[in-house]
Amino acid sequence: MIRAVHHVALSTADLPRLQAFYCDLLGFREIARASWNGDQAKIDRVMDLPETAATTVMLELGPLCVELFQFAAPTQPPKVDGERPVHKHGITHLCFDVDDVDAEYHRLSAAGVRFHTPPQDFGVAKATYGRDPDGNVFELQQLTGGFHA
Incomplete structure (x- = not known):
């Protein structure tokens, strides 16, 4: 039986930058760190990748929890210009529940975070999508009544 979602993982070319975003701006804290250099066959098998570092x-x-990876190997394919649209198959966004979506939107906007739009009122929730420094989409959501998940 599945009990809950534990973490979502993101791969990045700049671990310090992405960690600063999630910790300094969103309030996460580091609880574990690990590194390996092509010598972890078990990890390679789980990831189905050769000689990962x-x-x-x-x-x-x-x-x-959000797990951030910065791979040194295998080498990365060239980065595709532009941001991945949210309708593409795969993970579309992370959603963060907040007490005051307008205040968080203004605080993060002032710190340089780019949002698609100011918060929109949907009756049961106010929400907006923003982008982390790698272009991953996150949602800020304030539940205003009727819907709880």
């Missing part, structure tokens, strides 16, 4: 940090905020 990476650093990973696990960040925690309440019951959610």
